[in-house]
Amino acid sequence: MKKITKIAETASAKVKLKKIRVAAYCRVSTDSDAQLESLEAQKTHYENYITSRDDWEFAGLYYDEGITGTKKDKRPELLRLIEDCKSGKVDFVITKSISRFSRNTTDCLELVRKLLALRIPIYFEKENINTGSMESELFLAILSSMAESESVSISANSKWSIQKRFENGTYKVSYPPYGYDWDGEQMVINAEQAAVVKEIFAALLSGKGTHAIADDLNQRGIPTKRNGHWTATTIRGMLSNEKYVGDCFFQKTYSDSRFVRHNNHGEQTQYLVKDHHEAIISREDFEAAQTFIHQRATEKGVVKGSDKYQNRYTFSGKIICGECGNTFKRRIHHCTGYKYAAWCCNTHIKDKDKCHMLFIKDDDLKQAFITMMNKLVYAHRIILKPYVDALKNTSSDDSLRRIQEIQTLLAHNTEKRETLTKLMTQGIIDPILFNKETNELLSQADSFRDEINALKNAVSGDVTKIDEAAALLRFTGKGGMLQEFDDDLFQEYVNRIIVRSRSEVCFELKCGLTLRERM
Known part of the structure; x- marks a missing residue:
């Protein structure tokens, strides 16, 4: 007879399962009393729902009040949830429905993919969808598209209602101006x-x-x-x-x-x-x-x-951040007893973490331009004269020769297509071969035309650079040093300014030169 001995588990053999950190997201689209009551009900529901499970740990409740669901960028709590997910504070997200999460199909799929890349699934209660176990995004895309269509329908109805009130003069200005x-x-x-x-x-x-x-x-x-x-x-x-x-x-x-x-x-x-x-x-x-x-x-x-x-200021649209590539915006800075104009990177203004470029004073930029121009006046024979000569010597001769060659090839291409057409008309070649050969010749002709256009643009660019460089050489050759900033002079010779740091900028001139200036 077989002898069976039961061995009881020991305390060390027990494995304590790690709890899943679960966060909930809620949203109401208006701040009316009824909607806010709905938001409170959602908050209570999720708090009780998450804490009732032993394998879940409540990781927080994120909710947006009176905010549209059509744009994710307009919902600060949703963006905070995403950031907390990136920081590893959340393992799982629950929300009431796709329409509560996002009424924009593109945004919805983008957010789902972003969280799945972090191995964080989302559970939509109403649709009973868990993105962590989905084999395809198709179902989610369809439902999300339906939510977006519903939003468009609601918006259209709302617009129609508002327009009717505009027409009969009964529209109420709920937020009046100052006064x-x-x-x-x-x-x-x-x-x-x-x-x-x-x-x-x-x-x-x-x-x-x-x-x-x-x-x-x-x-x-x-x-x-x-x-x-x-x-x-x-x-x-x-x-x-x-x-x-x-x-x-x-x-x-x-x-x-x-x-x-x-x-x-x-x-x-x-x-x-x-x-x-x-x-x-x-x-x-x-x-x-x-x-x-x-x-x-x-x-x-x-x-x-x-x-x-x-572009009401001289530098408007012409100052480019060397770090993020965005343009600079003019602002007035206030100090004790005085104020001054400065230029700040648009990205840095919105989010200092995305761009660390500091502001530059308007007066410093103008002084840098004066200094750069005076250097050209002083050394125009050393800098500009050789540059203009080099542009003239290496200009468009090769490009013009190549354009003539391609135009000859294009003419031969046209002749071949005409010959093919005659042969097919006479029944010497069949239509299948005609179509095949003709399509190849048409494709070749398109390539020839694209190359000709590219070469013509290059030739035009070279001629423009020569003209701009010659004009700058004539101006600097007169020998007059600048004593103050000249708006018209800047507009005439400078294409844009690249800001490398608060102490260094690069002036990209229209003649093709890029000159660095320290401030």
Whole structure:
């Protein structure tokens, strides 16, 4: 008879399973009381659901209130969840449904793939989808697309409803501008703020600039609508706001099919409602202010919507960050007792971790340009003269010869195709062979034409460089040293500025030279 002995497990043999760190994501698209109650219910549900399981550890609850689901970049809590997943703080994510997670198919799939690359699955409760066990993304893509279509439908219905209220004049301005409050039914004047509005218009009409008006309000400690600081941009926006004369101009902006908002320049119907509410500024003063602003802009040569308006400063659009490749933006920096203009990398402004390039003073850039130009004036015979001669000697002779060769080959190609057509018409070759040979010749002809265009562009570029270099040589040969920055001179000879650091920049000249200058 077989003898069986049972060996009991020991304490050391027990393996303690590591708990899965589970986080939940919730979102409501409006901040109404009903939606916020829904958000509270979701938060309670997930907290209880996760903590009720022994193999799960509650890793946090991430929720966005009153935020659209069509753009992931507009949801700070979702972005924080992704960052925590990257940091290894989360192993598993739960959310109510695909539409709560994202109503944009592209964003949804991108986020899922990003988390799966980190070995972090997402569980969608309503659809019962666990991305960690999916064999294909097709099902998720279909459902996500349906969620996006639903969002588009809701948006269209909402737009239609708003447009009808625009048409019959019943649309309610729920967030009125500075100077007004909302009493639940209409816009009413806020006496304290209205006095500031009148003061702003009066200051402008007395000759004061928008920067000076903003500085004065800040020095007196008067807060903006959102308790922030006044800027010239804020003042300009108020001075052009028709609501201060009692009118309402609806649909100044609109959203496209990708939910991106644009200024409305006539692409969509607009609606003007006269005497919509009580006015703060008389129509005479408002019109006088618009005339004054337009006159100042005309004197400066700045017309709204023009290229000069978009690039109103000499360096606008021409300063490139050597670290991230983005452009620089002009800003005013304030120090104790004085202020100065500086240029900052747009990427660095938005996220200092993505670009570490520090700002550069406007005056330092101008001085660097003066120094660079004076060096060229002093040493033009050593630097520019040999450069112009080299460009002329190595210009377009070879390229022109090659263009002539290709044009001859292209003519032979055309003759061959004509011969093939005659042979097929006479029945000497069959259509299959004709099509095969003709397609090969057409493909060859396209290649010849592409090469000719490329060579012509190269020749044109060489001629342009020679002309630009010769013009710069003529200017520097006159021998006049620059004493101050000249806007027109910069625009004429410089293509752009590459910022390597706060102490070093490179001027890319239109003649093809790149000159480094320390500051």
